[in-house]
Amino acid sequence: xxxxxxxxxxxxxxxxxxxxxxSGPGEVKIRVERAGLCGTDLHLEQWDDWAATVVKPxxxxxxxxxxxxxxxxxxxTEVEVGQKASGEGHVVCGSCRNxxxxxxxxxxxxxxxxxxxxxxxxxxxxxxxxxxWVQPDDMDPDLGAVFDPLGNAVHTTLSFPLAGEDVLxxxxxxxxxxxxxxxxxxxxxxxxxxxxxxxxxxxxxxAGADLVVNVAQRRLADAQAELGxxxxxDIGLEMSGSPQAMEEMLDNLNHGARVAMLGLPQDPFxxxxxxxxxxxxxxxxxxxxxxxxxxxxxxxMLQTSATLREAVRSVITHRFPAEKxxxxxxxxxxxxxxxxxxxxS
Numbered sequence: 020x021x022x023x024x025x026x027x028x029x030x031x032x033x034x035x036x037x038x039x040x041x042s043g044p045g046e047v048k049i050r051v052e053r054a055g056l057c058g059t060d061l062h063l064e065q066w067d068d069w070a071a072t073v074v075k076p077x078x079x080x081x082x083x084x085x086x087x088x089x090x091x092x093x094x095x096t097e098v099e100v101g102q103k104a105s106g107e108g109h110v111v112c113g114s115c116r117n118x119x120x121x122x123x124x125x126x127x128x129x130x131x132x133x134x135x136x137x138x139x140x141x142x143x144x145x146x147x148x149x150x151x152w153v154q155p156d157d158m159d160p161d162l163g164a165v166f167d168p169l170g171n172a173v174h175t176t177l178s179f180p181l182a183g184e185d186v187l188x189x190x191x192x193x194x195x196x197x198x199x200x201x202x203x204x205x206x207x208x209x210x211x212x213x214x215x216x217x218x219x220x221x222x223x224x225x226a227g228a229d230l231v232v233n234v235a236q237r238r239l240a241d242a243q244a245e246l247g248x249x250x251x252x253d254i255g256l257e258m259s260g261s262p263q264a265m266e267e268m269l270d271n272l273n274h275g276a277r278v279a280m281l282g283l284p285q286d287p288f289x290x291x292x293x294x295x296x297x298x299x300x301x302x303x304x305x306x307x308x309x310x311x312x313x314x315x316x317x318x319x320m321l322q323t324s325a326t327l328r329e330a331v332r333s334v335i336t337h338r339f340p341a342e343k344x345x346x347x348x349x350x351x352x353x354x355x356x357x358x359x360x361x362x363x364s
Contacts, residue, residue: 023140048090053164055083056359081140082108082133085163105166108132123310170308172197178279182206187252190259191219200330203227262288
């Protein structure tokens with residue numbers, strides 16, 4: 020089969036022929052049709068310090084995918100050959116305190132598809148049956164391939180009740196744009212998105228944001244005045260990992276506001292903890308998806324709203340055949356894109 024592989028330590032990837040994986044006991048083999056490109060994949064391709072500490076080559080990359088179940092390992096009865104499926108990329112131990120308490124998304128022994136075990140930038144991928152998310156037969160393959168990042172957006176956005184609230188999203192990457200669409204879907208009053216890329220801010224506007232702000236050109240306080248907001252934002256969704264974005268968010272929150280943080284900063288940075296304390300601001304870190312409440316939520320919302328489906332689909336701006344994976348990586352790295360999808364069909 021074709022597979023996009025990190026063959027050895029160092030920058031670069033290779034599209035090579037490898038034997039098809041075999042589904043062991045409790046595992047499912049999926050023929051990949053589409054695979055989404057994530058920032059994690061860019062780090063692994065470039066081989067930065069983080070990648071060097073977590074990856075043991077050779078490794079097939081890719082953790083966002085959609086395809087068809089083609090093989091079942093011994094003991095698998097909950098899914099069937101021929102079903103369409105996406106996959107939860109976090110493989111958990113099932114035995115730590117968090118797993119046993121139903122908090123699998125914070126398993127202390129998580130192994131990630133495409134990072135710690137072979138992933139989905141290939142014709143076939145094998146994952147545990149418990150990680151398979153069966154999709155409708157008529158699921159758009161492109162949409163099915165972005166359920167992983169969509170889940171990050173849903174987990175973050177639904178961390179706090181936001182119907183009727185004023186919501187600020189900092190960072191208009193694909194997940195930030197999807198978060199804006201979800202906030203609009205569940206009934207936020209105002210949804211404002213910030214970034215320094217007009218291209219990505221246009222994506223956010225098209226996905227349902229009431230107002231977008233290029234913070235290289237104007238301030239959030241001006242946006243509040245434009246919307247007639249007499250108080251600060253009630254909910255903050257930090258998707259950028261930018262210290263400046265976090266600082267300006269805190270400066271423009273209402274007292275008692277709540278913040279969910281998904282964006283990963285490159286380095287530690289200071290926060291005005293005096294403001295956090297005296298304004299009674301709640302800050303919650305977000306990682307991955309709640310397994311599997313988030314998956315039920317996003318599937319249900321997509322099934323009941325054509326508007327939300329189109330908003331999420333609009334985030335996918337570039338599609339490349341698997342053989343042109345390098346062009347896909349170049350597009351994702353340029354920043355002048357939304358979500359990049361590789362076609363493995």
